[in-house]
Amino acid sequence: MVLANKGGSRDLAEFFSGRSFDWLQEFETPPQVRLPQMVSHFQPEKVIRASHIFYDERERNHLISRFGIGISDIARIVLGIPTNAPMVEPSLPAACRLAAAERMKALGVPVGRTVLLSPWAHSWRCQLPDLWWEAAVKALSEKGFAVVCNVANRTRSIETRGSPVLPSIPGTIPVDIPVGEIIPFAEYCGYFLGMRSGLCDLLSRVNIGKIVVFPYADGIEAYLTGLPFDVACRFWSVSRAFHRDDIAEERVDARKPFDPAILSRWLD
Numbered sequence: 001m002v003l004a005n006k007g008g009s010r011d012l013a014e015f016f017s018g019r020s021f022d023w024l025q026e027f028e029t030p031p032q033v034r035l036p037q038m039v040s041h042f043q044p045e046k047v048i049r050a051s052h053i054f055y056d057e058r059e060r061n062h063l064i065s066r067f068g069i070g071i072s073d074i075a076r077i078v079l080g081i082p083t084n085a086p087m088v089e090p091s092l093p094a095a096c097r098l099a100a101a102e103r104m105k106a107l108g109v110p111v112g113r114t115v116l117l118s119p120w121a122h123s124w125r126c127q128l129p130d131l132w133w134e135a136a137v138k139a140l141s142e143k144g145f146a147v148v149c150n151v152a153n154r155t156r157s158i159e160t161r162g163s164p165v166l167p168s169i170p171g172t173i174p175v176d177i178p179v180g181e182i183i184p185f186a187e188y189c190g191y192f193l194g195m196r197s198g199l200c201d202l203l204s205r206v207n208i209g210k211i212v213v214f215p216y217a218d219g220i221e222a223y224l225t226g227l228p229f230d231v232a233c234r235f236w237s238v239s240r241a242f243h244r245d246d247i248a249e250e251r252v253d254a255r256k257p258f259d260p261a262i263l264s265r266w267l268d
Contacts, residue, residue: 011179012202015090064227064235072241087242089205092183100177100184107173109146111188118150118194119169125223126215128195128254130169135258136193137171143263147172148189150199193263196236204242211262212238212247217254 064074076083104111119133137147149172168174177185182199183206186192191209194200200212214236216229223232229251234240239247248265 014180015092016088065231068234070235070237070240074235090183090202093180096180097184100181100188103175103177103181103185104188107148107175109148109173109189112190113144114146114148114189115140115191115193116150116175116186116189117147117169117172118192118197118199121195121197124196124215126217126220126254128213128215128252132252132254132258133169134171136263137169139258139260139263140193141171145191148175149173150175150177150194152176196238200238200247201241204238204244204247207246210238210247211265212249214249214251215254216251 069077072087073083076085104114117133117137119130120127140147147169149168151168151174175185179202182202186203186206186208189208192203192206193211194213196212196214200210203210214229214233216223220229223229227235233249233251237249239245239249250262252262
């Protein structure tokens with residue numbers, strides 16, 4: 001089987017080198033070569049395009065809605081592996097942990113009393129206003145926490161924020177953490193609050209306080225991958241995908257102000 005993805009995903013793949021894949025190669029796709037845009041779940045081809053893992057929308061929605069499957073389930077279906085196949089945990093070189101520790105020291109933020117904020121997501125179609133995040137930062141600061149804001153935006157640009165580095169939320173310290181350091185950096189921070197994104201998957205097994213936010217609002221007919229809100233939340237549940245009951249998942253009305261009660265589950 002060949003799994004094709006964007007070159008920018010190499011850093012992520014290196015977490016699993018020699019354990020979940022046999023060979024990794026970067027190459028330029030010639031103009032005359034086209035990877036399959038859509039591949040049926042029931043008619044798999046030799047090349048699976050990772051960025052289009054959901055394939056035909058009708059088949060996908062049928063599988064998700066009728067059988068209540070999640071992102072980890074559909075990945076197993078597409079790859080043709082057993083439904084109980086375990087996930088491989090990322091491997092972290094000692095150098096990455098050391099670099100993350102040095103970064104924390106340079107930032108001057110307290111270990112175990114810092115919140116890693118991730119206010120934006122590339123694909124979730126409803127974003128929370130900056131005022132919501134500013135209120136969250138204020139509440140956290142009043143409880144004695146330092147707050148750092150993830151501003152990296154390299155792989156894809158959000159339409160309204162098309163820049164390699166995003167602006168930080170006022171009251172936070174902006175951080176642009178290399179992928180190899182993000183897991184140990186989050187461990188040193190102690191807490192994570194962010195939109196549902198790929199970062200949530202990376203941090204799913206980290207033993208820290210985690211809140212994943214699923215915003216919704218009027219006028220948005222479909223959320224990530226074109227699913228209705230309730231179905232999207234179930235399908236993209238990080239807690240469910242990784243079998244973690246220590247992940248708080250909050251459905252938040254983007255039209256309403258920040259509610260400090262969201263923090264009560266995991267703050268001292």
